[in-house]
Amino acid sequence: MLGFIIRPPHQLLSFLLCPGLRIPRLSVLCAQPRPRAMAISSSSWELPLVAVCQVTSTPDKQQNFKTCAELVREAARLGACLAFLPEAFDFIARDPEETLRLSEPLSGNLLGEYTQLARECGLWLSLGGFHERGQDWKQTQKIYNCHVILNNKGSVVATYRKTHLCDVEIPGQGPMRESNSTIPGPSLESPVSTPAGKIGLAICYDMRFPELSLALVQAGAEILTYPSAFGSVTGPAHWEVLLRARAIETQCYVVAAAQCGRHHEKRASYGHSMVVDPWGTVVARCSEGPGLCLARIDLSYLRQLRQNLPVFQHRRPDLYSSLGHPLS
Numbered sequence: 001m002l003g004f005i006i007r008p009p010h011q012l013l014s015f016l017l018c019p020g021l022r023i024p025r026l027s028v029l030c031a032q033p034r035p036r037a038m039a040i041s042s043s044s045w046e047l048p049l050v051a052v053c054q055v056t057s058t059p060d061k062q063q064n065f066k067t068c069a070e071l072v073r074e075a076a077r078l079g080a081c082l083a084f085l086p087e088a089f090d091f092i093a094r095d096p097e098e099t100l101r102l103s104e105p106l107s108g109n110l111l112g113e114y115t116q117l118a119r120e121c122g123l124w125l126s127l128g129g130f131h132e133r134g135q136d137w138k139q140t141q142k143i144y145n146c147h148v149i150l151n152n153k154g155s156v157v158a159t160y161r162k163t164h165l166c167d168v169e170i171p172g173q174g175p176m177r178e179s180n181s182t183i184p185g186p187s188l189e190s191p192v193s194t195p196a197g198k199i200g201l202a203i204c205y206d207m208r209f210p211e212l213s214l215a216l217v218q219a220g221a222e223i224l225t226y227p228s229a230f231g232s233v234t235g236p237a238h239w240e241v242l243l244r245a246r247a248i249e250t251q252c253y254v255v256a257a258a259q260c261g262r263h264h265e266k267r268a269s270y271g272h273s274m275v276v277d278p279w280g281t282v283v284a285r286c287s288e289g290p291g292l293c294l295a296r297i298d299l300s301y302l303r304q305l306r307q308n309l310p311v312f313q314h315r316r317p318d319l320y321s322s323l324g325h326p327l328s
């Protein structure tokens, strides 16, 4: 019954906005009529709307907060119930010493400002990667890369500390040595219920490890999030392919808020923030530069797709570890 698996048309609308520009640019990627078999009782405009914010963080924390707050307010005005900010929304420093110096605990001033913002706007926030001084800061002098979910009252409802750290050297991109400043998180987190659906938490480089996305979907995730500061060389080759692959194999929505542009003399990011639906189609994407895009999340579509193409009933966990140990 593959004929029934066609994206409903309301998902094909994405509004591309620049912060200075008040008129939304409406981009209709495609406009097929909704097939009868997919009809649902609610109007598409009642489906939850999410906003994906794209920024260029610098070492200036106050300025970064101003930019993010403006996008979050815009998201609220446009009717989003949840706004996603990228990894390192708080700042991107020039070196590990500066990263450690600018970091704060979750109880610090910056999270306090975001708490107020969520409350004032009445929307949920995915704060994609906060440089967090954890409980062990005094002993370790290192931080966690912490994804924080705030509800519309500003309370922290979930935290996930990045488990796969990006220590890579890609020619042409400048070395990344995240472990110089950061400790890997100790565990995965259970998906968290939000007005848009159950969100599985991850961060950036984590998207290269499909075991993580499978663990999250098997624990009930409907939306996977990969807030990112993706490299400018790996970006064009891997970014969209990885995100769409994670969406197709898990049959989840994938939301990826990204850093873009030049952060300082030593660092630039790829951008291309997007929302992918469970069929693997990109249903919203940001244009170049800071801004936001919007997408509706249709969980009845997700359930229909999982029924029509029941890969999770066809898995063979009895086989997958039968070839011994993974490559070292």
Ligand SMILES: O=C(O)CNC(=O)[C@H](CS)NC(=O)CCC(=O)C(=O)O
Binding pocket: 087, 088, 091, 092, 093, 099, 129, 145, 166, 176, 177, 178, 204, 205, 208, 229, 230, 231, 234, 235
């Ligand atoms: O450094 C900070 O302040 C915040 N953290 C990051 O920007 C991290 C570690 S350097 N970036 C990535 O994981 C990029 C992954 C990537 O580019 C890939 O997988 O290709």
